[in-house]
Each structure stands twice: as C-alpha cells, then as structure tokens.
Amino acid sequence: MSDETTPPPDAVTGTGADRTLHQRILSDIETRIVSGEWPPGHRLPFEVDLARRYGCARMTVNKVMTQLAKAGLVERRRKSGTFVAQPRAQAAILEIHDISREVEQTGLPYSYTIVAHAQHRATAAERARLDLDGSARVLAVTALHRAGPAPFCLEERLINLSAVPEAADADFSATAPGRWLVERVPWSAAEHRIHAASADASTAARLAVQPGTACLVVERRTWHNGGPITHATFTYPGERHSLVASFTPAGGG
C-alpha cells in the first residue's frame, strides 16, 4: 500500500445512473458473485478495504453486506471475513395473484358465479381442514371463475365464522370471497399445498371437462393471530394452466 494518492471516487460510477451509492455498491458486488467472478467460497475484501475502494465509509459497505447476507449471497464470519455463499436449496418465489388478475392476463374477460353458499356446523372433515375443534359454525362457498365463457377455476372455500362473523351476512355476488376476506382480515399468514388430481364427476361437470381429467389443485389455509380463518381449494382443469415461480440470486435486492 504505497500509493494513497488518488482514491478514485467513481470506481463504480462507470455504470452510474442516478442510483444511490448503496445501490451501486450492492449491484457491483452482486454482479461479481452472480457472474462467477467471485465463486462460492471466495473471500471478498474486508469492509474497510471495500470502503476505501468505493471511496465511502465502512458503514455504507457494512449495510450492503448485511443486505447481501440476509439475501443469502454471502456468509460472514467475525475475524475471518465475508465469503461468497454456496448456492444451496433455492427458495423460489411463487406469486399467488388474484384469480381475476390471472384471468385478465390471458386477455379474456373475467367473471364468476357463486354456485353454492351454505352455513352450517362444521363437519369432522371440515374441522380437520380448518384446524378447528369443538362445534364451530362455518360458511361454505363454492365459486366458479371463468375466462370468457369457459370455466377457469373452481373455488371451494370454508370460512370460520367464529373468526369472521361478518362473513355470514356478506354478499359475494359482487366481491369474490377471496377478495372480500383479504380486504377485511389484515395481514394473515397462509400455507399453500399444490398437487395433481383427477377430476371427480361433480368437479368435472362444473369445469366442463371429462371426468378423470388431470387437474392442478391449490389448497390454501389462512391464519390470523394464530387462529384459522379460511380454507380454500382451487381446482384448475386440464394441462393448460401452470403456476410460475422464479428465483433470482439478486432477488432480495
């Protein structure tokens, strides 16, 4: 380290849009990792060195590193330094859009009908699905979503009335139950199960396909404050429909 003459303040500015310094440093390091220039296991320069290289304070580099570490791109060890992480089990992000949005992306007009709407005490099967005990009352709603004239998806939903009593009097003809719930119940957690199934007779009839047709089934369970809210089964007929999940290393960006 003999020449401390002119630390280039625009070491990264070449790419420079009007992004912030933080962003430029982040994407610079990210690029080196994702491109393989810094392969997994490689120790990257110390924070102080990077700070000098980018002509900034350590804190700035530190924050970038914190973010990269949280995104899983790097691993940090005190005293040893920061290392490019091994790209292990990738967690792809599955966008679960609104069905109406999903349909509209196909260019066809969206519509839906409520084909069943009943309120009763939960059966054993329903209690299991909703993770309820005792004899709570539930609302069972079945809706058929359409893309143009063709059935797009069959939604079979159970709503826990002790958690959302207002649902009993709700009018789902204008607002689909999914949207109605999302607008009412703040920040719920959800679990999705995705599997394939052959359409049984009644499902096939509603979806206007042959019985036995392979369908994609998405089950969604929703909680709020630890209590069950709703369980929904979405059945997509045939082999046309597909869910898309993507993974980008930089993703956390």
Place this chain on the structure above:
Amino acid sequence: MSDETTPPPDAVTGTGADRTLHQRILSDIETRIVSGEWPPGHRLPFEVDLARRYGCARMTVNKVMTQLAKAGLVERRRKSGTFVAQPRAQAAILEIHDISREVEQTGLPYSYTIVAHAQHRATAAERARLDLDGSARVLAVTALHRAGPAPFCLEERLINLSAVPEAADADFSATAPGRWLVERVPWSAAEHRIHAASADASTAARLAVQPGTACLVVERRTWHNGGPITHATFTYPGERHSLVASFTPAGGG
C-alpha cells in the same frame, strides 16, 4: 406533551430476550401490524417519536422501517409519514429442495437410476425448451428417483453442452445430475412451471402407474449469466405428492 420526565428506556424490554435493540423494535412493530392493532392504512408514529419511545436514535428506527418497507409491511411517504400497507397479492415462498432430501423426509431410503443418457445435436423442441438457437449439442439424461422400492419421481433433463462442456464426461451414477450441476455452476437463476398432466404410456410405465394417472409436473429452467444451462422436467406420479409454499407477513425478516 407535558410530561417529558422519564422516557422509559425499557419500553419493549418486557419481551426482552438478549436480542438486539433493532430486533426488538422490529418485532414489536411487526406484532402490532400483524395482529391488526395497527390496521392497514394506519399511520404509525413518526420516526423521531418512535425513537423517543424506544429510547434510541432515529437511525435505529429508520433502519427498522427500511426493512419493514422492503418486506412490504409498511409504505413510506415523505412528509406524510409511514403507513401500514394493504396486504395485497401474497408471494409465498416455495422451497425447492433436493429430491433426495424430499424422499428422506418420508422415512424411506432414497435411490435413483439413470435410465437414459445420450448426447446429440439439439432438436427443434429441445432448442425451444432450452431457449437455444443454432445447432448446439445437448446432453439428455433421464433419471428415476425412488422412495424405497417405489418410483418417486421421473427426471428428464437437458443440459446445454456449450455452457457446461464438462457435463459430457460426467459420471451421474454416483451424483445425480441436479446435484452435479448445482455444485459446478455458481449462482444461477431459475424459473419453475408447475402443472398437472396425465401420464402417457412411457411415463406411466416408468413410474409404475396406470396410463392417464394425474401427475404433478415441475419444469425447471436454469440460467447463468443470461445463458441457458439446463431444463429439467420432474414428474411426480399420482395424487400423493404435494408441494408446500408458505407465506408469513413477517417472513421477509
């Protein structure tokens, strides 16, 4: 604001483990939002006020807010303040584990066999799937993964040999092609398509199910530095298997 007497330094410390201040503030605010105490649209206290309340500097609160905003729990507007966001289209996280791991979770022993292994010039269909042009060479590998004696999943994989020439000489009898690639190609991006399909004759035979059985099909395309690496189709027989994706508001960390 008449009493500025004793700002309680341990306003949150009640819950206090030995977590950092940042974490405690974060989880405190998070809890209020997720529980609905601060419903969507609610304006939360200004950063300076929160700082006083938690007995810390504004920077600390600011960093927490930045994180919450990135996680999508809050929205921030200059001059106006920070607001609880509307819980829109939830992006669930789909864990794509290794198949061996997936099998071992069932308690059954994992094994696999390579049932086909050929190298040739890419056909039109293969070029389309790999997003290749020209007449590149590809390696086509078919592997059957088993849980105990029963077929668990059929993997049909194409590897772009111009991107990964070493694959031509690789021995996949000890290391499955998926794992082999992940160990070699650093930090690739991937896209997954999930759909249902009826098993055709040859697939059904290999998976030991009736032709026409509904199967869950996961397609994975992988890139590195913008170039295609591999395309894999995983076919899970029957209705047993299911993918699980979960969404937690706090999830983003």
Place this chain on the structure above:
DNA sequence: GCAATTATTATGTATATACATGATTGCAGG
C-alpha cells in the same frame, strides 16, 4: 511443548450528525 491467557482483527450494533429529497402547507400576488 502445550495449555491458558492475552492481543489482534473484522464483523456487528448503535449513535449523533449532516445534508438531500420530495411532498405538503401556507402565504403572496395577480
């Protein structure tokens, strides 16, 4: 020579400070 102790070092957290940015409010002037 080897265990126990003590530096050293790089990350990790928190603070006070400064100024930039952008939206909103309010006031002035037509």
Place this chain on the structure above:
DNA sequence: CCTGCAATCATGTATATACATAATAATTGC
C-alpha cells in the same frame, strides 16, 4: 380564485465515531 414561490417537515442517504463480540493469532507460564 388560482398560480407560484418559499417554508416546513418527515423520510432518505451517508458519515464519523464508539464500543461490543467472536474468532483467530500470539504470547506467556508452567
């Protein structure tokens, strides 16, 4: 009444500083 300028305010970014923490390296004591 409405336009436009200026003040204000809350967030946004960056910095210098301080000290905590954990892991490694060096040194001491026996």
